[in-house]
Amino acid sequence: xxxxxxxxxxxxxxxxxxxxxxxxxxxxxxxxxxxxxxxxxxxxxxxxxxxxxxxxxxxxxxxxxxxxxxxxxxxxxxxxxxxxxxxxxxxxxxxxxxxxxxxxxxxxxxxxxxxxxxxxxxxxxxxxxxxxxxxxxxxxxxxxxxxxxxxxxxxxxxxxxxxxxxxxxxxxxxxxxxxxxxxxxxxxxxxxxxxxxxxxxxxxxxxxxxxxxxxxxxxxxxxxxxxxxxxxxxxxxxxxxxxxxxxxxxxxxxxxxxxxxxxxxxxxxxxxxxxxxxxxxxxxxxxxxxxxxxxxxxxxxxxxxxxxxxxxxxxxxxxxxxxxxxxxxxxxxxxxxxxxxxxxxxxxxxxxx
Numbered sequence: 001x002x003x004x005x006x007x008x009x010x011x012x013x014x015x016x017x018x019x020x021x022x023x024x025x026x027x028x029x030x031x032x033x034x035x036x037x038x039x040x041x042x043x044x045x046x047x048x049x050x051x052x053x054x055x056x057x058x059x060x061x062x063x064x065x066x067x068x069x070x071x072x073x074x075x076x077x078x079x080x081x082x083x084x085x086x087x088x089x090x091x092x093x094x095x096x097x098x099x100x101x102x103x104x105x106x107x108x109x110x111x112x113x114x115x116x117x118x119x120x121x122x123x124x125x126x127x128x129x130x131x132x133x134x135x136x137x138x139x140x141x142x143x144x145x146x147x148x149x150x151x152x153x154x155x156x157x158x159x160x161x162x163x164x165x166x167x168x169x170x171x172x173x174x175x176x177x178x179x180x181x182x183x184x185x186x187x188x189x190x191x192x193x194x195x196x197x198x199x200x201x202x203x204x205x206x207x208x209x210x211x212x213x214x215x216x217x218x219x220x221x222x223x224x225x226x227x228x229x230x231x232x233x234x235x236x237x238x239x240x241x242x243x244x245x246x247x248x249x250x251x252x253x254x255x256x257x258x259x260x261x262x263x264x265x266x267x268x269x270x271x272x273x274x275x276x277x278x279x280x281x282x283x284x285x286x287x288x289x290x291x292x293x294x295x296x297x298x299x300x301x302x303x304x305x306x307x308x309x310x311x312x313x314x315x316x317x318x319x320x321x322x323x324x325x326x327x328x329x330x331x332x333x334x335x336x337x338x339x340x341x342x343x344x345x346x347x348x349x350x351x352x353x
Contacts, residue, residue, distance in 0.1 A: 068108050
C-alpha cells in the first residue's frame with residue numbers, strides 16, 4: 001500500500017495545485033482533499049471531503065481515511081470567497097488546534113507538514129538584517145495573519161512534543177508570487193499606483209508558487225539520504241529586491257506618503273475591497289524583511305528554481321503592462337534622483353534597476 005495524504009485548504013488555487021501534483025508521485029496511493037466549500041478547480045483523481053477543520057468532525061475524516069501524511073495548507077491571510085477576517089483567524093488558529101488534536105489521536109499519522117510564513121518575524125526598525133529560523137522577533141506581531149502564524153506554530157510545537165514519533169515540518173514561506181498568486185502583497189503590487197511610506201525603500205524577498213509546490217512535495221516524503229525533512233525552515237528565492245525596483249519593473253509609479261497617510265490609504269483600499277492593506281503589510285512596506293535560507297538548502301536539500309527576481313519577473317509578466325513602460329519609469333526616476341543629487345552638491349552616480 002502506498003501513502004495516504006490528507007491536504008487541507010484545497011479550495012484555494014495553491015491547495016488544488018498541490019493536490020494535483022502530489023498524486024502523481026509513485027509512492028502516493030491516495031490523496032484526500034478537505035475544505036469547507038467545494039473547490040471550483042478540479043482535483044484530478046483525488047477525493048474531496050467537505051468538512052470544516054474548525055469542527056471536531058475533522059477527527060472523523062482523519063480516522064476514516066487512515067491518512068499517514070497530513071499537509072496543512074489552510075493557514076492563510078485572506079478569506080475564502082466572502083469570508084471575514086474573523087473567519088480567517090478562526091480557521092487559522094481554531095482549525096489548526098482541531099486538526100492537531102485529531103492528528104494526536106490518530107495511530108496512522110506519521111508525517112505533518114504545516115504552511116507558515118516569514119511574517120512570524122514581524123517587521124521592525126531594529127530587526128537584524130537577515131532573520132534565521134532561531135531569530136526572536138524584536139516586537140511580536142500584535143494582530144492579523146502574522147499573529148495567527150505565531151499562534152499556529154506554537155500549537156505545532158506542542159503537538160511535536162506530545163507526538164515525537166511524528167515527523168513535523170514547518171515551512172515559513174516568504175511572500176508568494178506567481179501568475180496565480182492571491183496574496184495580499186500580490187494584490188498591492190497589482191494596484192495601478194503603489195502608495196509607499198515616505199523615506200523608506202524596504203528590502204523584499206519572494207518565492208515562486210511553483211517552488212512552493214515542490215518544497216511541499218519534498219517535505220511530505222521520506223527524506224533523501226543526507227537530508228532531514230523535519231524542523232522549521234525559511235523558504236525564499238535567492239536575492240532581494242527593493243520596493244522601488246519592484247515598481248520600476250512593473251511600470252507602476254509610486255506615491256510616497258507620510259506613514260499616517262499610508263495608514264489612511266490602506267483603510268480606504270481595504271474598504272473598497274481592492275486589497276487587504278493591513279497594518280502588518282504597512283510595516284513590511286516600511287521596514288521590509290529578509291530571511292536566511294541556509295537550512296532550506298543544506299538540511300532540507302531544496303534549492304528553488306526561481307530567484308526572488310525571477311519569481312517577481314514571472315508575476316510581472318502575468319499582470320501585464322503598468323501605467324508607464326518600465327524603461328520610461330526607471331529613466332524618469334533616475335533623472336529626478338540625479339537632479340536631486342546635483343542640487344545638493346553630490347556627484348552623480350550610476351543607478352541600478
